[in-house]
Amino acid sequence: MLIKNVIVLTMNSNKDIIENGVVVIDNDVIVDIGGNELLSKYPDHEIIDGEEGILVPGFVNAHTHCAMTAFRSLGDDVADRLKRYLFPLEKMLVDKELVSLGSKYGICEMALSGVTTFADMYYYEDEVAKSTKEVGLRGVLGETIVDFVAPDADKAYEGLDYCQWFIDKWKEDELIIPSVAPHAPYTNDTEHLQKALNLAESKDVPILMHIAEMTYESEKYMKEYNLTPVQYLDKIGVLNSRMVGAHLIYVNNEDLRILKEKEVGISHNIGANAKGAHGVAPAYKMYNMNLKLGLGTDGPMSGNTLDIFTQMGLVAKIHKLVNNDRTIFSADQIVEMATLGGARALNLDSKIGSIEIGKKADLVIVETKSINMQPIYDYYSVLVYSANASNVSTVIVNGKVIVKDKALLTQDYSILTNEFKNIKNRVMSAARSL
Ligand SMILES: [Zn+2]
Numbered sequence: 001m002l003i004k005n006v007i008v009l010t011m012n013s014n015k016d017i018i019e020n021g022v023v024v025i026d027n028d029v030i031v032d033i034g035g036n037e038l039l040s041k042y043p044d045h046e047i048i049d050g051e052e053g054i055l056v057p058g059f060v061n062a063h064t065h066c067a068m069t070a071f072r073s074l075g076d077d078v079a080d081r082l083k084r085y086l087f088p089l090e091k092m093l094v095d096k097e098l099v100s101l102g103s104k105y106g107i108c109e110m111a112l113s114g115v116t117t118f119a120d121m122y123y124y125e126d127e128v129a130k131s132t133k134e135v136g137l138r139g140v141l142g143e144t145i146v147d148f149v150a151p152d153a154d155k156a157y158e159g160l161d162y163c164q165w166f167i168d169k170w171k172e173d174e175l176i177i178p179s180v181a182p183h184a185p186y187t188n189d190t191e192h193l194q195k196a197l198n199l200a201e202s203k204d205v206p207i208l209m210h211i212a213e214m215t216y217e218s219e220k221y222m223k224e225y226n227l228t229p230v231q232y233l234d235k236i237g238v239l240n241s242r243m244v245g246a247h248l249i250y251v252n253n254e255d256l257r258i259l260k261e262k263e264v265g266i267s268h269n270i271g272a273n274a275k276g277a278h279g280v281a282p283a284y285k286m287y288n289m290n291l292k293l294g295l296g297t298d299g300p301m302s303g304n305t306l307d308i309f310t311q312m313g314l315v316a317k318i319h320k321l322v323n324n325d326r327t328i329f330s331a332d333q334i335v336e337m338a339t340l341g342g343a344r345a346l347n348l349d350s351k352i353g354s355i356e357i358g359k360k361a362d363l364v365i366v367e368t369k370s371i372n373m374q375p376i377y378d379y380y381s382v383l384v385y386s387a388n389a390s391n392v393s394t395v396i397v398n399g400k401v402i403v404k405d406k407a408l409l410t411q412d413y414s415i416l417t418n419e420f421k422n423i424k425n426r427v428m429s430a431a432r433s434l
Pocket residue numbers: 063064065210246298299
């Protein structure tokens with residue numbers, strides 16, 4: 001396959017841009033990048049005409065819970081949403097069917113918006129893996145471990161057993177990276193956090209966790225250990241390069257030093273953090289320290305949308321606002337976090353995150369014909385400030401075209417929407433009973 005007539009934002013270390021570029025794919029790998037001279041070099045390749053669109057590496061959503069599309073738009077503005085709505089609803093409703101359909105719906109939404117890789121933490125993660133395969137995305141999927149009885153566990157910490165089975169089942173799959181996902185430090189005791197890390201080590205998989213997201217979390221570790229959550233996790237030995245921490249809002253300079261030294265991946269989820277009125281993580285500092293920093297949407301009950309375009313705009317604007325400086329976080333840095341940064345956070349940067357020979361063909365064409373896309377003086381600015389998810393026209397994952405002419409090829413969206421209505425009815429009647 002050969003993509004022509006595109007502006008290639010390579011996101012390589014020079015951030016090279018190739019106008020009127022050509023990218024050649026053999027099977028699942030990028031094998032050549034250049035200009036129109038490549039057309040005669042590969043005469044037999046199937047041609048995709050990018051129609052002057054912008055070709056970018058697939059976006060990485062570094063933190064979500066995609067099955068929670070089932071609960072989207074419910075209780076958005078209430079206080080104590082988590083304990084009042086979410087935990088009771090999950091207890092009542094979360095089963096294999098909800099996770100299967102909810103995740104498929106969310107993954108379709110991600111595919112249509114140009115997300116080619118996502119990291120997910122939830123229950124019944126095996127269902128999420130099956131949905132991911134059906135739609136054709138790349139998923140880093142972590143089964144949740146908590147210290148209470150969970151929707152898919154009869155006793156506390158049973159998620160650890162599920163993880164063992166789940167990792168063994170999916171370990172060799174080319175698109176699924178099964179992972180261990182202790183929910184947060186405050187929902188796992190020290191012993192089980194260490195067990196979770198040991199499991200990740202023994203299976204050679206990532207470990208995903210919410211870290212330093214809540215004020216009560218910081219207060220707990222300060223009171224009990226006189227440490228921040230990051231310092232506590234470091235002290236018990238669970239921070240290393242396989243850890244991907246979501247949020248990391250409440251971190252001080254010493255915490256940032258630890259995160260750098262231990263090569264911890266970070267998902268910055270500004271949309272969800274802003275909506276939850278949590279706080280603003282020091283992402284600009286993190287970026288300048290060259291931490292492994294990507295962008296995430298968080299679950300659709302927290303962040304509502306699953307696309308990275310929304311996050312890019314918010315990251316730029318909120319950090320400029322809180323730092324009172326419109327010059328910080330240039331648009332190319334934001335696009336870098338949304339692609340290569342997310343790949344680094346998930347330890348996948350040797351495979352994905354930039355358009356370079358030898359990397360996997362995870363590619364997105366953002367069309368430039370729509371009214372909101374013109375004029376274009378700076379390609380990065382257009383992606384961060386002008387574009388939205390509906391401008392994504394073509395999505396390729398692992399060399400396979402998933403979205404073409406803005407239509408999903410791997411799922412019948414109308415059937416899925418119909419099936420999803422049953423879930424909505426279940427959620428509605430349960431929510432009324434709360
Ligand atoms: Zn989350």
